[in-house]
Amino acid sequence: MDYNAMRQFADSWVLLFMALFFVGAIVFALRPGGKSQADEAARIPLKDD
Template sequence: METYSFLREFADSWMLLLLFCIFVGIWFWVARPGSNKLHDEAKTMIFRNDERPAPQEEAQK
């Protein structure tokens, strides 16, 4: 039972702090200056090779 109490206390305190710090670090990594170019490329990636509409036969499928 002592192991459970130790792990429960560790998870409620230090692990929660560690996971929160990781979350904040990832958020800052995504929102860092200079990352807009990467985000713009990712959001338009699906349209990269879209030069013309699909033929009528493929559009009806």
């Protein structure tokens, strides 16, 4: 695989994958019911064991 083939692959499929991953991460973060899990995760550093 030469440089031009790798660049074409990165310009098309990898860019599409990264865009879909970003949209999925946003949807995951803003999904209904996720607020309680996010609040619990935000309190982890403040817990005294």
